[in-house]
């Protein structure tokens with residue numbers, strides 16, 4: 001698939017929140033609960049995350065060392081059907097745009113945060129008509145800022161993730177629980193009940209198997 005293959009990605013469908021990319025890549029069920037069922041529950045991680053975003057959520061502008069900083073900028077892409085808010089967008093002295101996503105936690109092993117950053121870059125490219133080849137993730141607790149190249153591989157992953165979201169949007173049922181170590185840090189664990197659902201599914205599979213065996 002290429003960036004011009006936009007048939008199933010566009011805005012005729014429900015807009016996709018930029019933040020949905022990190023949710024669906026973490027757990028498809030988490031995405032569906034938050035973005036389709038509008039369920040959201042706080043836990044220590046989400047509260048700390050909100051505190052980390054508090055400063056950048058307010059829309060402001062200022063300049064530092066020749067770099068203009070836009071905080072809490074509303075962003076969109078009609079081409080991909082995205083809407084969202086960028087924590088910080090820097091306008092560099094050469095006029096290029098550079099998104100910076102604030103994250104509370106450490107560098108995660110998988111690319112959930114990079115996907116969100118790349119979606120912001122795609123929005124900025126459409127809004128400004130300028131190429132956005134890189135951005136950064138700022139880890140609030142460690143004050144570590146790491147640059148991320150918005151390369152072809154990452155762009156392709158964004159498109160695959162949007163397609164995954166579109167598929168879930170068109171299904172009548174929620175994705176099944178992952179029921180693994182991801183659930184330990186998930187604020188939705190009480191609402192989701194992943195272990196219980198897994199047990200029920202196993203039980204119902206066994207019941208069907210018994211019915212099937214009886215008929216043999």
Ligand code: SF4
Nearest residue numbers: 027177178183186192
């Ligand atoms: S508790 Fe687990 S299965 Fe449920 S939404 Fe969270 S990560 Fe996904």
